[in-house]
Amino acid sequence: MISHELAKGINQQMVFELYSAYLYLGLSAALEKMNLPGAAHWMKMQADEEISHANGFYTYLVGQDAEIELETIQKPEISADTPLAVFTAALKHEKLVSKKIDKLAELSVKEHSFATLVFLNTFVTEQVEEERNVQVIIDKLSRIRDNPSALLFIDAELAKRTLSPGTAAV
Numbered sequence: 001m002i003s004h005e006l007a008k009g010i011n012q013q014m015v016f017e018l019y020s021a022y023l024y025l026g027l028s029a030a031l032e033k034m035n036l037p038g039a040a041h042w043m044k045m046q047a048d049e050e051i052s053h054a055n056g057f058y059t060y061l062v063g064q065d066a067e068i069e070l071e072t073i074q075k076p077e078i079s080a081d082t083p084l085a086v087f088t089a090a091l092k093h094e095k096l097v098s099k100k101i102d103k104l105a106e107l108s109v110k111e112h113s114f115a116t117l118v119f120l121n122t123f124v125t126e127q128v129e130e131e132r133n134v135q136v137i138i139d140k141l142s143r144i145r146d147n148p149s150a151l152l153f154i155d156a157e158l159a160k161r162t163l164s165p166g167t168a169a170v
């Protein structure tokens with residue numbers, strides 16, 4: 001059993017992961033408009049991964065017999081008009097997610113909910129990877145500046161992304 005406060009925090013994270021999926025879907029659509037199908041595919045995979053994260057939080061709440069509250073998912077504001085701006089927006093968002101996951105871990109420690117802490121472990125370490133992956137793409141996009149053939153090369157590379165093996169289990 002977990003406290004009401006902890007359950008509320010996990011529930012909010014579940015909703016926030018769905019918001020993340022929604023944001024990435026929007027970013028994917030923006031990349032489609034830029035005629036970058038590989039980058040759009042990468043971002044769509046990112047959206048799918050966020051849905052699996054939301055499912056992970058949902059399943060944990062069910063397992064703890066906690067209340068599930070379906071809240072409104074905010075409409076994402078998408079203004080990025082270059083691939084670099086799109087991935088920069090994604091990195092900014094991932095940093096926010098990391099902060100929220102850390103806050104949840106902090107709350108689980110405070111409440112001595114070690115089951116929750118162990119559950120969150122995957123997400124804490126995954127955030128390091130999430131930020132790093134996006135940063136690598138940003139570095140590449142920054143380096144090529146406006147070189148169209150280099151951009152197409154990066155796009156072809158991003159097209160190869162598959163869902164990470166752990167995704168379904170999270």
Ligand SMILES: [Fe+2]
Binds near residue numbers: 020
């Ligand atoms: Fe996530």
Ligand SMILES: [Fe+2]
Binds near residue numbers: 020097130
């Ligand atoms: Fe993420």
